[in-house]
Ligand SMILES: NC(=O)C1=CN([C@@H]2O[C@H](COP(=O)(O)OP(=O)(O)OC[C@H]3O[C@@H](n4cnc5c(N)ncnc54)[C@H](OP(=O)(O)O)[C@@H]3O)[C@@H](O)[C@H]2O)C=CC1
């Protein structure tokens with residue numbers, strides 16, 4: 613099967629390519645220089661030329677809470693343009709199969725229970741990443757509507773929980789929680805810093821899946837496309853507090869220092885655990901423990917940043 617992977621140079625894309633390499637699929641994974649998805653004409657031409665059997669849409673303007681707060685306009689417009697353009701171009705080229713990556717940010721804020729797929733658009737969004745979430749919701753809706761344009765279109769959305777792992781972004785300007793903790797604790801250990809700063813009071817909760825496991829879920833979805841629901845969360849079924857994530861990284865990296873809490877920093881959603889009943893019914897579960905995932909990510913960080 614000829615697969616077009618967007619976002620191939622990103623964390624999800626590189627983990628997916630690593631696990632697809634040497635397989636039986638014909639994979640094309642253009643960079644944003646070869647295929648700028650914010651340009652409809654470029655995207656239309658590319659898909660008319662390459663005519664993939666399946667599109668995996670993993671491209672996006674992606675960042676942590678601080679990046680989203682600073683650039684809501686950019687996160688809204690770029691993710692909306694990319695999502696709309698890849699779906700319109702796939703329909704124009706007669707592509708019948710597409711997997712779109714959503715995000716747990718799509719869900720309403722202020723929910724303590726595990727969030728079900730049918731709860732999208734049932735409440736107020738989290739302000740710290742509202743622009744990004746609106747673009748993700750709009751793209752998932754376009755996937756749902758695609759069959760009204762082309763009956764044979766099966767455009768499905770997989771909604772991952774937060775992700776971390778090898779090929780992640782560690783620059784504090786854009787990083788998500790786990791790469792930020794790894795960078796801060798590595799630096800504290802190297803420079804003999806006695807206390808590491810935690811944003812907020814540490815009580816917010818997050819669900820971080822190792823990106824290598826998520827890539828495996830995507831491969832299972834690619835290889836058994838008809839079996840996946842049109843909308844499905846992919847998660848761990850459990851979450852941890854921010855403070856527990858700092859403690860887990862300190863343990864893996866062997867950091868003996870303490871923590872200080874900066875409650876002036878943004879905390880975002882109190883919790884965004886995704887319900888995994890559909891995933892469980894589909895028959896997939898992640899393999900890496902948090903400790904193993906952190907250890908593998910740290911090894912990548914040390915090699916990639918020569919630290
Ligand atoms: N990381 C996370 O915690 C989560 C991620 N997701 C979703 O998973 C997907 C992948 O995320 P992740 O791998 O972390 O993201 P990354 O930031 O690591 O990668 C983003 C990718 O998108 C590409 N891209 C950006 N702009 C354009 C453009 N204009 N045209 C073409 N390609 C472009 C980048 O290419 P280039 O390098 O050339 O710019 C890069 O390959 C995204 O849809 C994201 O929303 C969902 C939930 C959690």
Ligand SMILES: C[C@H]1O[C@H](OP(=O)(O)OP(=O)(O)OC[C@H]2O[C@@H](n3cnc4c(=O)[nH]c(N)nc43)[C@H](O)[C@@H]2O)[C@@H](O)[C@@H](O)C1=O
Nearest residue numbers: 675676677715717774787788789792811812816878879880
């Ligand atoms: C992935 C998904 O979710 C993302 O939203 P998010 O989960 O809020 O982003 P985050 O990974 O940056 O986690 C932030 C949480 O962690 C706490 N926190 C503590 N200390 C640091 C810290 O040093 N850095 C960061 N970034 N957060 C910290 C911080 O106070 C907050 O409670 C979207 O951006 C969007 O990308 C999206 O799709």
